[in-house]
Amino acid sequence: MAQDHPLRPWLEQHADRIEQFCQARRLWVQVQGGVVTSRLICFHLTLDPRVPLRKLMALQEDLALALNAPSARIARREGTLALEIPRPQPAAVHLVRLQASLPPLPSGTALLGRDEQGSPLLLRFTSPDISHLLVAGTTGSGKTALARTILSSLALAHDPDDLRFLLIDPKGIGLRPFRGLPHLIAPPLRNGEEAVQRLQWLTEEMLWREQHGVRCPRVLAAVDEVADLLTFAPDCADLLTRLAARGRESGIHLLLCTQKPSAEAIGSMLRANLPCRLVGRVVSAQEAVLAAGIKGTNAERLLGRGDFLLVAGGEAVRFQAAYISSEEIQTMVEMFREEMSQNTLPLPKKQAEQLGKVIPFPRQLVKRVGQIVQSLAH
Numbered sequence: 001m002a003q004d005h006p007l008r009p010w011l012e013q014h015a016d017r018i019e020q021f022c023q024a025r026r027l028w029v030q031v032q033g034g035v036v037t038s039r040l041i042c043f044h045l046t047l048d049p050r051v052p053l054r055k056l057m058a059l060q061e062d063l064a065l066a067l068n069a070p071s072a073r074i075a076r077r078e079g080t081l082a083l084e085i086p087r088p089q090p091a092a093v094h095l096v097r098l099q100a101s102l103p104p105l106p107s108g109t110a111l112l113g114r115d116e117q118g119s120p121l122l123l124r125f126t127s128p129d130i131s132h133l134l135v136a137g138t139t140g141s142g143k144t145a146l147a148r149t150i151l152s153s154l155a156l157a158h159d160p161d162d163l164r165f166l167l168i169d170p171k172g173i174g175l176r177p178f179r180g181l182p183h184l185i186a187p188p189l190r191n192g193e194e195a196v197q198r199l200q201w202l203t204e205e206m207l208w209r210e211q212h213g214v215r216c217p218r219v220l221a222a223v224d225e226v227a228d229l230l231t232f233a234p235d236c237a238d239l240l241t242r243l244a245a246r247g248r249e250s251g252i253h254l255l256l257c258t259q260k261p262s263a264e265a266i267g268s269m270l271r272a273n274l275p276c277r278l279v280g281r282v283v284s285a286q287e288a289v290l291a292a293g294i295k296g297t298n299a300e301r302l303l304g305r306g307d308f309l310l311v312a313g314g315e316a317v318r319f320q321a322a323y324i325s326s327e328e329i330q331t332m333v334e335m336f337r338e339e340m341s342q343n344t345l346p347l348p349k350k351q352a353e354q355l356g357k358v359i360p361f362p363r364q365l366v367k368r369v370g371q372i373v374q375s376l377a378h
Contacts, residue, residue, distance in 0.1 A: 007036060010088075014067055018043060018083065021066045025059070027051050034082075037118045038091040039307060039320040045074075045081040053081075060301070073301040075318070077116070084116075084318070086303055093306075095149050095322035096156075105157040108218060110150045112278075112310065113322040121310065121319045123150075123276075125220070129312055130276040131248035135257040136291035137280025137299075142306040143257045144174035144224055146278060146321045150255060151175075151222060152329055153322075155183050155336070166202060166221040168195045170232065174224040177329040182340050185219070192233030199239040206243060206250045215251035222255040227265040237267050244273035261291055277311040280304065292316065 015031035022029035028048035035042045047056060057074050064072035069085040076082075093113050098120060105111065108126035115121040125131060133150075135143045154163060160182045167188040169175040175188045189195050202221060209215065221243065223229055230237050244254055256266070256274065263271055279291045281302040288299035292311045299309055306321035 007041075007088075011036070011041070014041075014085075015043060017067055018045075018063070021059075021063060022056070027056060027059075029056070035117055036087065037116060037320060038093050038114055039087055039303065040084050040116065040318075041087050042116055043083040043085075045083055047081055056081075071301055071303065073298050075298060082116075093320050093322045095152060095324040096328060098322055099153060099156055105153070107158070107162065109154075109157065111153040111157075111322060112146075112149070113306070113308075113319045115317055115319045121317065123310070125218070125253045128248070132244050132254040132274050133256070133276050133278060134261055134271075134274040135255070135278045135280075136259070136261045136282070137302075137308070138259055138283055138287075138304075140304045141280025141282075141302070142304065142308070142321055143259075143280060145306060145323060146280070146308060147174070147222060147224060147255060147257050148177070148329065149322050149324055151178060151220075152324045152332065154220065155181060155332065158183075160217075160336075160340075162217050164217055164219045166198060166219060168198070168221070168223040168229060170223075170225050170228045175222065177326040178333065180337060181333045182336050192229065192236070195229060196233050196235045196239070199236055199243070202252065203239055203242055206247055206252050209250035209252075210246070215249070218251040218253065220253045220255055222257075224257050225259075226256040227258045227260065230266060237270065241267060241270045241273065244270055260287070275312065277309075279309045279311055279316075281307065 011034070018031055019029060028051060030046045032044045032046050034044045047053065060072045060074055063083065064070065064085065067085055071086065073084045074081065075084065095111065099111050102111070102120060105122065106124065109122050109124045112121045112123050123130060135146055137143050151165060163183060164185050165178070165181070165183045166185045167175045167178060169188045169190055172190040178184065179187050186198060189198060199221070202219065205219070240254065243252055247253060258266060261271060275293070277292055279288070279297065279299045281304040282288050282291050282299050285300050288297050289295050292299055292309065294311060294314055294316070297309055297311065297316045302309070306323065308319055308321050310317045310319060
């Protein structure tokens with residue numbers, strides 16, 4: 001923690017409280033610095049090796065009370081023990097400003113937000129371990145907002161020649177601001193029958209690509225509240241499962257949001273093909289294991305409103321999701337559409353043939369995506 005940090009006196013006072021609290025319970029604990037992020041304060045702890053960690057873990061609620069904090073969470077991070085409490089005055093992470101401050105993102109990469117160290121957290125869909133995403137969490141955790149962040153970040157980093165979206169929004173609210181974005185294959189779908197038709201269409205594209213060795217442009221199919229979709233359109237289950245099992249090799253990826261990713265809700269085969277999870281607040285430790293796929297994440301102690309865990313490869317990284325408002329999304333859409341209208345040259349015939357038989361590409365966009373990001377930031 002920096003010597004001149006405005007929270008320095010408060011931090012030192014709370015570090016003393018932590019040590020005194022543990023000493024009164026015969027637990028030898030020292031605070032060895034920490035990190036202040038936009039949403040959390042993380043105290044790094046040193047615990048006497050003779051003291052079982054479970055004793056300290058059992059005191060999380062008591063520590064929160066002693067520190068006058070809404071909650072407290074103890075977690076291990078690569079050999080470091082950390083006590084996390086909410087920051088008294090949280091600071092928002094704005095997607096557009098954060099992305100504008102970074103170099104151009106690599107292909108297939110989205111910006112999620114800031115991790116526990118305050119560093120930008122990136123996620124690359126082209127990685128074999130991440131090719132599909134499951135976003136889980138209870139109401140108020142920020143699932144839909146995080147999906148909008150991912151979609152916006154990808155749109156701001158790619159022009160429509162490189163990346164396309166298929167959006168399915170059963171409630172008709174969460175993904176509606178993207179209507180008119182040139183990256184869309186079709187307007188956001190709400191009707192179950194239309195969703196089935198489009199997923200069949202995308203499955204045909206996948207099979208065609210497999211036959212011809214085509215992977216570009218990449219396609220991201222995003223579904224908000226996938227369990228609702230499968231309830232009203234059960235035929236989508238088999239299509240999504242096939243895309244999850246075979247889509248990566250064809251450049252097709254899934255982003256699925258749901259409150260409860262149980263096998264009963266989304267199907268065991270689909271769930272098994274979604275190894276990378278973004279987990280928000282859940283209601284219990286059992287729900288945390290169900291959502292994350294691993295034990296010990298303490299997802300039930302997350303704060304909600306964008307406080308998430310990235311779970312991949314058996315490891316969990318806590319982060320605060322970046323936020324983009326509906327108005328900012330609509331501004332982004334208008335800027336892309338204006339750029340498209342200024343360039344109406346058709347694609348060369350040979351290039352158009354290589355793009356697949358299903359996805360239409362009426363014209364090519366001048367690659368000014370970086371300028372659009374900077375304009376939005378200002």
